[in-house]
Amino acid sequence: MNHETIAAYIADGKAVLGIEFGSTRIKAVLIGDDHAPIASGDHTWENRLEDGIWTYHLDDVWAGVQDAFAKLQKDVQANYGVTLTNLAAFGVSGMMHGFLAFDENGRQLAQFRTWRNTMTAQAAEKLTDLLGFNIPQRWSIAHLVQAMMNGEAMVPQIHHLTTLAGYVHYQLCGKNCLGIGEASGMFPIDSDALDYDQHMLDKVDALAKTYHMPWTLREILPSVMCAGEDAGVMTAEGAKLLDPTGTLQPGALMAPPEGDAGTGMAATNSVAVRTGNVSAGTSTFAMVVLEKPLSRVYPEIDMVTTPTGKPTAMVHCNNCTSDINAWAGMLKGFADAAGVPVSMGDIYTALFTSALSGDKDCGGVVNLPLFSGEPVVGLDAGRPMLVRTPDAKLTFPNFARSLVARSTSTRPPAVPGHGMPVPAGCARGAAPVLAWQAPLFQMECMRRCAGSMTNRHRRRVQ
Secondary structure (H helix, E strand, O other): OOHHHHHHHHHOOOOEEEEEEOOOEEEEEEEOOOOOEEEEEEEEOOOEEEOOEEEOOHHHHHHHHHHHHHHHHHHHHHHHOOOOOOOOEEEEEEOOOOEEEEOOOOOEOOOOEOOOOOOOHHHHHHHHHHHOOOOOOOOHHHHHHHHHHOOOOOHHHOOEEEOHHHHHHHHHHOOOEEEHHHHOOOOOEEOOOOEEOHHHHHHHHHHHHHOOOOOOHHHHOOEEEOOOOOOOEOOHHHHHHHOOOOOOOOOOEEOOOEEHHHHHHHHOOOOOOOOEEEEEOOOEEEEEEOOOOOOOOOOOOEEEEOOOOOEEEEEEEOOOOHHHHHHHHHHHHHHHHOOOOOOHHHHHHHHHHHHOOOOOOHHHOEEEOOOOOEHHHOEOOOOOEEEOOOOOOOOHHHHHHHHHHHHHOOOOOOOOOOOOOOOOOEOOOOHHHHHHHHHHHHHHHHHHHHHHOOHHHHHHHO
16 A cells, blocks of 8 residues: 555544554554555553552553554554544454453452462462363453452452453443454453353352352353454444544444454464464463363463364463563663663663673573562562672673573573572572573473474474
């Protein structure tokens, strides 16, 4: 599409808008007829650690999405000389899992508990045993059952339980639903029925009755929809939430709200059986689309689905780039204090390019990038640290390489003869392997999932 064609396309209300709620940025992207981006806007935000809980405030959700959309509108005006007033379709995606609970009047009952929290181990273990299906700590059902087991007074009042993407979608169009991939991070999915697994629903409902809960899961969970199904139309109230100026008009068709796993699959064209992808961001995860569900429970492997409901094996680790971001912010503060003008982009460029020239063993500098708890290695709370011995070569390239390598490496740091300290809160003596164990789990578990593939497909995944 050329410049004039794009301008007419936008003016005619044919463009499609997608908004993604990532862990550190809210992104708004407008696409044209060929699905290529034609305008964008974003907003930087960050989760908060309040009373030991990783959370975002809902006021920040709306302030952030309005800022991102306003920047997109300015981008459209600046580049094409037209005003964005109508959309053909709209979709929202966001970080999966977590706990957003509301009463019958729409009042939020508890702070938003995100995927990053590691506070549901008791419930996750109980549910895994009850269902014969691996339930990770970050899943919504684990948060719900943990709150129930803790005797939290708000649990009987729950009328509507959802995820971040589901909440925003509901506010924009009034339809309480989730895309099936996003729903699979709330509760196990039956890929034949394309719905929550009814047998498992019955088991958890029976458990809830022993705690005298007045609801069933069917009553409080969002309905499940597949990609391409009608998930509503943006209302006038929803359009005003997105664009308080009133320029944006209602009427856009709404896609089922999805999670970041589903958007990653779609973006990498990894939605077919025997395809896979890896995502590296605030968290890191690897996925392989399976021919059939796993035959038994693997504690390291979560079962989710594609946006059309195909069973997908996922290995997820809570930590990846957050520690790099923290160090980059510190370096920006140093540059500001020294009176040296430098952008965050310059800092990231310097870190990543300098990492290439660091010693292979990082000169004995070891980074533990565990910004939050890491269930896959038994760490209950974040303990990020940088450690070195007195004879380590603490140079900027080695420092940079330790940050980048430890966020993604599948091998232990080569520091022969040197031990490492054990962080407080570390279970089962896991500290010496924390810096590399999570990615190792991912690669090994993906190898298991590939076990039934042909040699050609196995090589592709590896």
